[in-house]
Amino acid sequence: MPAKKMTGSQMLLKALCDQGVDVIFGYPGGAVLPIYDALHQQNAIRHILVRHEQAAVHAAEGYARSTGKVGVVLVTSGPGATNAVTGLTDALMDSIPVVCLTGQVPTHLIGNDAFQEADTTGITRPCTKHNYLIRSVEDLPRVVHEAFYVAHTGRPGPVVVDLPKDVLQATSHAYVGPEQVTHASYKPRTRPDTKAIEKAIEIIAKAKRPIIYSGGGVINAGDKASRLLTRFARTLGAPITSTLMGLGAYPASDPQFLGMLGMHGTYEANLAMYNCDVMINVGARFDDRVTGRLDEFSPNATKIHIDIDPSSINKNVMVDLAIVGDASAVLDALLKAWTKGEHSLSQRALKGWWKTIDAWRERDCLSFRRDDSVIKPQYAIKRLYELTKDRETFITTEVGQHQMWAAQYYKFEKPRHWMTSGGLGTMGYGLPAAYGVQIAHPDALVMDIAGEASILMNIQELSTLVQYGLPVKVFIINNQWMGMVRQWQELLHGSRYSQTYTASLPDFVKLAEAFGAHGLRATKPAELDDLILEMIDTPGPVVFDCQVDQKENCFPMIPSGAAHYEMLLGPDDAAAKPVSEEGMVLV
Amino acid sequence: MAPIDTSIERRTIAVLVDNEPGVLARVIGLFSGRGYNIESLTVSVVDPARGQSRITIITSGTPQILEQIKAQLARLVPVHGVSDLSQEGPSVERELALVKVAGKGNKRVESLRIADIFRARVVDSGLEHFIFEMTGSSDKLNVFIDLMRPLGLVDVSRTGVVAISRGSTGLLG
Ligand SMILES: Cc1cc2nc3c(=O)[nH]c(=O)nc-3n(C[C@H](O)[C@H](O)[C@H](O)COP(=O)(O)OP(=O)(O)OC[C@H]3O[C@@H](n4cnc5c(N)ncnc54)[C@H](O)[C@@H]3O)c2cc1C
């Protein structure tokens, strides 16, 4: 029996429902009016009206990252679609599953420079995992289901579905459910090759100075992968470090955890990476923020790389053994093979390795100078952590020093509680991402740790918070500077601070009030705790203007183009070691 | 650690794709966006019933880059298969050129004589021109075209290289 006759818009909503979608983030316009009309006539899907399409994508990212589900975006043609491009690129770089529905001019007008026409599939081809232009209503249900499938399987990513208005208005009996859609060419591999598993066990069993380097792929692989990672690390007794994107997959308070690695990673994590003899990379992509100078990256290690995407293998760093598969499936196979073979690491060697690591730890690289008169940004985040750690707390960030301090000083014990723009480094990500998280976790405490420059990039989203009563807390580490850029100017450009001071900032408390949110301000360390508690206890959205030491820089730091052992531990170090010419051309 | 090989190699890669709008742009965009070389690229439908096209690409790079290129191609959603014809055993490569030469007298006679040596066919002729069709390796076409230059070469159109593996297996089967 054919399905009942529906319009394209109705089919679209039915397809979304069948995909388990309960919320979409969107902004209306002429080309998507038929969808908005259909939305108006149903209750199954909630629509959150954002204030800018870029924010819609970040909100969907926050929703997706904190739930493991696909985030859904709906925008109009032309400017609606082009505004979404930054968000899509962000989701592509960080492997976040998003389906973005874009309106398009009617098929017969495509190519005519029609009103609000943009070549959306052309523009988004390099910033999506895949995209589709639907040309007939009969194709609509199949393509929408395929879009969801592509977005969340394999290495996740954003998928755009471009919907001409006439297709949305046409009617058809052609609706099919997700189970009826097959995929001819796209078949990501998830199960590992057993030979590779055996080979890995052989390498690991001989390790004297092993390290696990885990990344965002473990988060992508689901909560089970995080549990397996924890078991794997504990079974081996090996040290483990994580990328920015992988934080929370392994409990940060566990003694085996060395903290984040990379440019602003800990001394112990980076030195352990440099000196290890066996490296087990689980779902990380050897990003340049992590490797530093490539020819000095962990020169003596046998490297094992577990990744679901074959194109991640040998892209930046040549590895000795690649295991292509889902992190969860691979860790499971490794654990089974390890236990079955009754393997264990040389305890003597491991003890020696831990002794070395503990000596590095004693440097206490995250210590900072306390001050009674001015709030140190690190102190602010430490207090924020202490006062919120016993709650169900989710943290998002903007981009800059505050983001790195959040990664260093906030300890994540569980996966999916940390949302940050890692690959693209998009200022303006944190606020919309935070309400995407809040929608999915209405009772949780959701905080955007922000910089005063970044927050202004999507400040209009305060209006969204207020409209939906979303109690997101925006915690601004306000140093009046584009701190991260200023830090580079200090280090690389002779302290010539070109255009990095914001001379005219808004009064964030009044700004919050103007939007109908609550504003708080802290200027002294002594008042910080009480004000943070007040923020938490305020039921609605709060903007917290935390005015901090304007000069503070973020350490440790491996300057670009330097090796792991060339880390700068603090301001005095930075003065002593000028950055090389080659390093200056890198970003 | 595995050593890094920095020698530059040339490869012929065949890609079987769904023949959908934008698929060629996806492949070309991948090469330009990631800074890979394209020396030659051909595309045509090879299986109309299944709606599949074959793209043959000649590219060059270090072994590491070439592996990246293949992995990046393979992960495009409409790609069914990627085959490295230079690596996976012997293969046959051909290119076709149409070469137009205009002239009179001796030059005209000479061009015909050389075409004969190269086994090029005359597909069109007038009192003052020939169009030659020639099939062969790209190198052979290059030599022929260079010889035609002083003899009144006025136009060249080449298909780019198509290639196929020797033996009984293939991308469609
Ligand atoms: C200002 C700034 C500073 C930064 N400094 C640092 C720093 O000091 N340290 C740091 O680590 N980062 C830093 N970053 C982030 C950095 O740019 C990268 O985003 C990050 O290092 C990448 O993390 P990842 O390797 O875990 O990869 P991700 O981008 O999370 O990619 C995940 C990898 O796992 C694979 N994968 C996906 N799903 C699965 C699955 N199911 N199973 C197996 N594999 C899977 C993917 O194919 C991919 O290769 C910084 C960013 C900014 C903006």
Ligand SMILES: Cc1ncc(C[n+]2csc(CCOP(=O)(O)OP(=O)(O)O)c2C)c(N)n1
């Ligand atoms: C959209 C965008 N534009 C520019 C940059 C470059 N950039 C990186 S960090 C930064 C400064 C951020 O300043 P702020 O939000 O105040 O954070 P802070 O570093 O002071 O903590 C800039 C401009 C970026 N990452 N994103």
